[in-house]
Amino acid sequence: MSPLSATPLPPAVLRSVQVLLCDADGNLFPSEEPAFAASAQVTGRFLTGLGVTEIPTAEELRLATTGMTFRRTALALAAQHGIDQVPELEAWVEEEKRVVTDHLRRTLTPDATVIEPLTALAGRLRMAAVSSSALVRLHACLAATGLTDLIPAELVFSAEDSLPTPTSKPDPAIYLHACEQLGIEPAAGLAVEDSLPGARSAVAAGCPTVGNVVFVPAAERAERIAGLYDVGVLTVVSSWDELAGLLLPALDQQAPTAEVVR
Structure with a gap:
């Protein structure tokens, strides 16, 4: 997708949104492959x-289990045998x-193409992370990528640890929990997801829900975009800049609001 080619979001969504609910892995940072x-x-x-001898490669695991916790993956692999x-x-x-x-802490680095648009969006919306990953992993990744100032620790929600x-x-429980903790109705939380299980959860x-394919490998993008639309996302963006371009003009046209409370 080219920049700013995404379908505009419905006006009702733009009027209602108060919080940006960001999936973490493969969305806020390119953590899937490492x-x-x-x-x-x-x-x-x-x-x-x-006693299993058929061991999947890292790439086979990524393609089959993106968006799943290790617990769910382990049980599914065992059941297959x-x-x-x-x-x-x-x-x-x-x-x-x-x-x-430990590996992600050593591997990930800050990315201006994520930090800058998120910083602009954080001036108008609260930011939260909503993930299947464990909290210790999420906090390590957010620190390594320079995002801890934008997404405070108390607004990081883990399906592994927060429930x-x-x-x-795709169990929606973590999104429902995040909205409850944030004191908002789900309609006021705009989810940003890269994976099909994540998008299903939010929807x-x-x-x-907006799909984001910024860190999806180029060869997989067309299929991922089609899948995201199939599960009910409103639009798909190819970068955080593109999402900011969709949201900020509409938010700036709304009546001035008090400073975002973090």
Whole structure:
């Protein structure tokens, strides 16, 4: 998609939006490929311990499980091989969390093409992160990419850690929880998602949703864009600048509001 080629958002959405609900991995930062490179090592050890010899590559995991937690991935992989009982699952979840977080902390760096448009949007909207990933991983990634000043720790929501029972997108629970904690109706939270499970989660929660393919590999973009529209996003952008270009003119036309409370 070329810059500013996205479909304009409906006026009713622009009038209602109060918070930008940002998915994290593959959306705020390009963490998918390095995360799966690290996760694949743990996944291989996990499956080998179950007696499985068919070990997926990092790329196979990325294509099959983007948007899913390691817990859900581990159970699904075990089930594929007829294994119903997974011993020490929580220990494996913690190991994968540690390995991937350490790798992302060393790998990710600040990106002006994300920080600058988000800074402009943060002057008009509250910012929150809504993810399937664990909080420790999210905070490490936000720090490594220079986004902690824009998305404060108390507005980072994890389907792994923020809910009474851990879940994963496409379950809408994490979006419903985030909206409840923010004190808004889902219609007032504009979700930005790169993955199909994430978009399904936001749409099912009742949040107007924008697809963002900024970090989606070029060869996968056309299929991803079509899939995002199929699950109900309102439009798809190719960069955070493009999203700012859609939102800021409309927000600036609205009556002046008090300074955004963080």
